[in-house]
Amino acid sequence: MGVDYYNVLEVGRSASDEEIKKSYRKLAIRWxxxxxxxxxxxAEAKFKEIAEAYDVISDPKKRTIYDQYGEKGLNASCDSQNGPSYGSSGSSTFCFNPRDAEDIFSDFFGSNPFDGSGTFGGSANTFKPKTEGAATSTRLRKAPAVERKIACNLEELYTGTKRKMKISREVRTPNGQTVAEHEILTIEVTPGWRKGTKVTFPEKGNEELNQIPADLVxxxxxxxxxxxxxxxNDLVVHQKISLVDALAGTTINLVTLDGRNLVIDMTDVIKPNYEFVIENEGMPIAREPGKKGKLIIKFDVKFPSRLTPEQRAGIRSIFG
Structure with a gap:
């Protein structure tokens, strides 16, 4: 069949007029x-392809011919001497002449995305309407982004997780009415993501007249x-130990963020503010798969508040 116009417009073959208009509106602005x-x-090539698809399947006569004969039916010559014509009715013969993307967009939105030379131009999101006489311009602005926070615990940021977010927004139908639309958005949280990481869903905000929908962030x-x-990328643990353990050695037991038991034998003499570093046991590094930061254990040595004479004598005898 050549070009699949239904696929271009992202609609099914049984799509209604309203579904076709809604899809064209979204894709034409996006591209x-x-x-x-x-x-x-x-983008220009895609924009023209979308316009041609809309021109065909939004027109009942063109759509019927396209459904029966495909693209070759639309492109068949109007002149019978050059071969068979498709879609003839009585003495009249159908002839397909693709419309300009400019005209289709202008008819749909009431504004023209082209500059005076017939090429795409102007600043971003600025469309020039067709006018007679004085020149005027219309600016199609994008609404400010809508931001929402997603609270994740360290375990989720360590292993990664999937979040499904249900959103509700207002969309405009081709006839200008505003209706509520509900959608489930999926967010794949990558191991190692940090606080402040942003996930953007373009143009998922409310639709308003003469305004590009806001991004949902x-x-x-x-x-x-x-x-x-x-x-x-590092993980820090504050560990309190007694003076005896600091001097004589001890064992530290930790449960990692992915559920492993980590056993650490401390044989060094631990002084106040001493830090023990374990490589590759910190947070995953999102941009470097397979790599992790450090695990840093910071020790707080608890000194006894008082000692008996016997204890003092014992300490002196041990340390000379």
Whole structure:
């Protein structure tokens, strides 16, 4: 069949007129070259393809021919001497002439995305309407982003997780009515993400007249942990031990954020503010899969508040 216009417009073959208009509205704004200044040529080609698809399947006669004969039916010559024509009715013969993307967009939105030379132009999101006489311009602005926080505990940020967020927003139908739309958005939390990481869903905000819907932005927040404190890619643990353990040695038992039992034998003499570092037991590094930060154990040595004469004598005898 050649180009699959239904696929281009992201609708099914049984799509209603309202579904076709809604999809065209969304895709035409998304792929407007002024919204894609870094990939303008590719966006222009996509924009024209979307317009052609809408031109065909929004027109009952063109859609019928396309459904029966495919693209070749639309492109068949109007002149019978050049071969068979498709879609003829009585003495009249159907002839398909693709409309300009400019005209289709202008008819739909009431504004023209092209500049005076017939090429895509103007600043981002600026469309120039067709006018007679005085020149005027309409600016299609984008609403400010809507931000929401997602609170994650350290275990989720360590191992990664999947969050499903149900959103409700207002969308405009082709006839101008406002209706509520509900959707489930999935957020894949990557191991190692930090507080402040943003996940953006473009144009998932409310739709308003003459305004591009806002982006919906989810911002990762970090819940406090009862054992570990995160410092960048490192994890910090504060461990209290007695003076006897600091001098004679001890064993530290920790449960890691992914549920492993970590046993650490301390044989060094531990002084106040002493730190013990274990490589590759910190947080995963999101941009370097397989790598982790450090686990840092900071010791707080508890000194006795008083000693008996016998204890003092014993200490002196031991340390000379």
């Amino acid at each position: 407007h070259p002024d919204k894609n200044p870094n990939e303008k040529a590719a 989810f911002i990762i927040d970090e819940k406090p942990h009862e054992v570990y404190k995160r410092e960048g």
